[in-house]
Amino acid sequence: MTTAEESCRELIRRVAGAFRLGMEADGNAAFVSFVDCYIPLLDKIPPQRAQVAQPLLQKIFTAQQNRDYLYLADLLEYGGLPF
Amino acid sequence: MEDFFEANLAIISRRWPDVGQRICNADFPDSVEIDESGTEPALVVNGLHLSSIYDRLREAELQATLIPASSERAWVYGLGMAVLPRVLLMRSVLKRMNVVLFNPKIAKAVFHLIDHRDWLNDERVELQWHADHSDVCFPFSLNPPSLQLAEVSAYRLRDLVSLTLATPHIQKKHETKEADYRKRLDENESFIAQDGDVKFFWDESKKHSIVVIGAGPTLSQHYGYLKAHRDKHYLIVVDAALKPLLEAGIKPDVCVTQDPTEKGVLRFFSGISDEALAGVSLLYFPLTPGRILTDWPGPRFVSYTQHPRYQLLLQKYPKGTLFSAGSVIHPATDLAVKMGGNPVILMGADFSFPGGDSHVLGSPAHSTSKKSRKFDWLVNGYGQKVQTIANLKGYLRDLESYILKNPEVIFINSSKDGARIEGTVYSDEVSL
Numbered sequence A: 001m002t003t004a005e006e007s008c009r010e011l012i013r014r015v016a017g018a019f020r021l022g023m024e025a026d027g028n029a030a031f032v033s034f035v036d037c038y039i040p041l042l043d044k045i046p047p048q049r050a051q052v053a054q055p056l057l058q059k060i061f062t063a064q065q066n067r068d069y070l071y072l073a074d075l076l077e078y079g080g081l082p083f
Numbered sequence B: 001m002e003d004f005f006e007a008n009l010a011i012i013s014r015r016w017p018d019v020g021q022r023i024c025n026a027d028f029p030d031s032v033e034i035d036e037s038g039t040e041p042a043l044v045v046n047g048l049h050l051s052s053i054y055d056r057l058r059e060a061e062l063q064a065t066l067i068p069a070s071s072e073r074a075w076v077y078g079l080g081m082a083v084l085p086r087v088l089l090m091r092s093v094l095k096r097m098n099v100v101l102f103n104p105k106i107a108k109a110v111f112h113l114i115d116h117r118d119w120l121n122d123e124r125v126e127l128q129w130h131a132d133h134s135d136v137c138f139p140f141s142l143n144p145p146s147l148q149l150a151e152v153s154a155y156r157l158r159d160l161v162s163l164t165l166a167t168p169h170i171q172k173k174h175e176t177k178e179a180d181y182r183k184r185l186d187e188n189e190s191f192i193a194q195d196g197d198v199k200f201f202w203d204e205s206k207k208h209s210i211v212v213i214g215a216g217p218t219l220s221q222h223y224g225y226l227k228a229h230r231d232k233h234y235l236i237v238v239d240a241a242l243k244p245l246l247e248a249g250i251k252p253d254v255c256v257t258q259d260p261t262e263k264g265v266l267r268f269f270s271g272i273s274d275e276a277l278a279g280v281s282l283l284y285f286p287l288t289p290g291r292i293l294t295d296w297p298g299p300r301f302v303s304y305t306q307h308p309r310y311q312l313l314l315q316k317y318p319k320g321t322l323f324s325a326g327s328v329i330h331p332a333t334d335l336a337v338k339m340g341g342n343p344v345i346l347m348g349a350d351f352s353f354p355g356g357d358s359h360v361l362g363s364p365a366h367s368t369s370k371k372s373r374k375f376d377w378l379v380n381g382y383g384q385k386v387q388t389i390a391n392l393k394g395y396l397r398d399l400e401s402y403i404l405k406n407p408e409v410i411f412i413n414s415s416k417d418g419a420r421i422e423g424t425v426y427s428d429e430v431s432l
Helices: A001-022 A024-042 A045-064 A070-080 B004-014 B015-027 B056-064 B081-090 B103-114 B144-148 B152-176 B177-192 B197-205 B217-228 B241-247 B262-268 B289-293 B309-318 B331-338 B390-404
Strands: B031-035 B042-047 B072-077 B094-100 B123-127 B140-142 B209-214 B234-238 B254-256 B280-285 B301-303 B344-347 B376-379 B383-389 B409-415 B422-426
Touching: A001 A070, A001 B056, A001 B331, A024 A045, A024 A070, A045 B344, A070 B144, B004 B015, B004 B072, B004 B103, B004 B152, B015 B103, B031 B103, B042 B103, B042 B217, B042 B376, B056 B081, B056 B094, B072 B144, B081 B094, B081 B140, B094 B103, B140 B144, B140 B309, B140 B422, B152 B376, B152 B390, B177 B289, B177 B301, B177 B309, B197 B331, B217 B344, B234 B241, B234 B309, B234 B331, B241 B254, B262 B289, B280 B289, B301 B390, B331 B344, B331 B390, B376 B390, B383 B390
Parallel strands: B072 B094, B072 B140, B094 B123, B209 B234, B209 B344, B234 B254, B254 B280, B280 B301, B344 B409, B409 B422
Antiparallel strands: B031 B042, B376 B383
16 A cells, blocks of 8 residues: 555545534645545556546535535545555 | 424423424424435425534534533533434533524424434433523534524624634634734833823713714714714724725724734724824724834824733833624723723724625725625624624624623614624614
8 A cells, every 4th residue: 555545545534533523624725635536546556446436426425515425435545446 | 305394393392392392383494305325315495404424423423422421411502403412412421411403494394304302301401592692502512414404593602603613713713823912012012112002092081972983884874973963072083994084074083903914904003194183092002013003103102902912011021901702893892991982883893794795884894795605694783694704793792791790881883784793782772
């Protein structure tokens, strides 16, 4: 596992944990860090696998926009984001 | 699908008749769906999942960690699908657990669709309405979406719970800036040493009605009144409202500035002529950017806040302290109270975006909001929902707590278009 991947996984834990505990400010701050960390990783993933990420990321952003935070936490933790 | 409402309600009505009655009288939520796309079904109410669709037990166990394992008491804010109450009741040490409901409609749906008899029958459980709580009880945990789905009358408790949860985040943010703050204090020390003491204003003992002028969109509604009755009131303006107020031809007595960020605050003062500011005092705090202090043409006064970082300076240069909780409206209001203002009239203290505007037109901070689900809601003076954002909710609740601690002062809210401020009366209910 690369350092960047480890960082992303750690950020996912932080985002999901904060949102499940109702800590919205913490969750949103960590979510921004996660996006900054994960998007550059997509360029390094084989195109076929990276394609899987697109619809999932769309769902993730929609859940964040709708403030559906438990679902957002689920998508991040269990949705199967490719690394 | 089996309906558990009668079975659940029988217990609720026996143990907590008022709660049962409210649930009976409630309608169903606008939208209730079941999401079965994960490994566990979850209720989705008005677009929000009430629990995880993959592992709701793990989720509730995490939420339960907010309550120390040794605690005999627990408060649970929000029902959700009632996984958290069940997890907590597994603790043999727990003697009493209050489950606080935030919305009768959501409760009705959840009691229809899920069998809750096991935990409702537990003698340690007390089911309550939010209305029974004026403040946050500790230790607590919560089902976060239940707070987001709170009914309008539960907004204050919802915000107090959210503010409690956000406080460590806010403190952490400030801690990261502490080194810069120390540097600023060094730079400003000569000003702090020489400038006037906020207590000068207290000694003035104005004892008349003082208007605290915030930069909310509704401020412009009051320009006519302020012009016509300028001599009747002492005017304290916050920095973001200074330009629009001067442009409206109204000169305040004192301007309060507190934001330490140059980018945020310099724009409030740039381009104002010395002539326009003649006779206006500046009340600032030790972290105010130095350029504002050097450029201010009139008398300057300094105040501390309760923050421990000021203790050394306070000993070296003793001066007064004002209440501070994140917004400049807090010390501005405390100044009015310490000056003996009674009533204290709030204008442009909206804590929301009435009409979609963030600030009064002409304020350099003014922007127009776009409709978005990211907005939160508060209630205005007409009982209608008004858009807001999380930090404004926090500022409002802190001001309300301050107002409640000063019951001898009459606080008047001048507009019903902004957020309702608990503890205030409206200007149409009293004579100014």
